[in-house]
Amino acid sequence: MAVSRPTKSDAAVRAPRARMTAAQRRAQLIEVARGLFAERGFEGTSIEEIAQRANVSKPIVYEHFGGKEGLYAVVVDREMETLLEIVTASLSRTSSFMRIQQVALALLTYMEERTDGFRILVRGDSTATGGFSSLLNDAISQVEHILASEFERRDFDPALAPMYAQALVGMVSVTAQWWLDVREPSKEVVAAHLVNLCWNGLARLNANPRLIAVESAAKRASADTPDDEDDALPAD
Secondary structure, three states: OOOOOOOHHHHHHHOOOOOOOHHHHHHHHHHHHHHHHHHHOOOOOOHHHHHHHHOOOHHHHHHHHOOHHHHHHHHHHHHHHHHHHHHHHHOOOOOHHHHHHHHHHHHHHHHHHOHHHHHHHHHOOOOOOOHHHHHHHHHHHHHHHHHHHHHHHOOOOHHHHHHHHHHHHHHHHHHHHHHHHHOOOOHHHHHHHHHHHHHHHHHOOOOOOOOOOHHHHHHHHHHOOOOOHHHOOOOO
């Protein structure tokens, strides 16, 4: 009776796969958990699901992170670090115009390239270590500093800088979240329009704005002439 010998292909199939190093396994678990947390949130994701998708046992996950809370905190911290680096780099420009442009484009680029991470930050689960709101607070603080110095230079009230910073950062962040779902037009076009509204709004800023009656508003619209042109912030 002829005895069949194992072929090279059979041996290759049965050959044990190279084991991951501890660092590689940790990175794999973080990436798997990142996708699940983005899809289902913290409460909707279990250690068992993470282990199954990574093809490991649950004790391996506990060994690396101590539990779901620890793994979630690592995922959030990494996303925050990535996004903060992008935003900080964009704010390093000396031109105020370029800062606004680069911040808007940096946020849209991060959302496009790391959608799962952004969804985790925005979701704001109770175990998050700050999340997107913390990032926005950092951005608001930096924008506030920029506006305060510009207001002082133009004899505007610098005490109003925090309010304007909230408005500008809020406009960019809300528009960016809207774009995440529609993805049209391109991020470059969206960033350009955000800068158009932000910058041209600041360039013609009234130092002492007041609400006006409907009748007065109609007259101003028909006249179509801007007031207090001398109080406008100059182009950078």
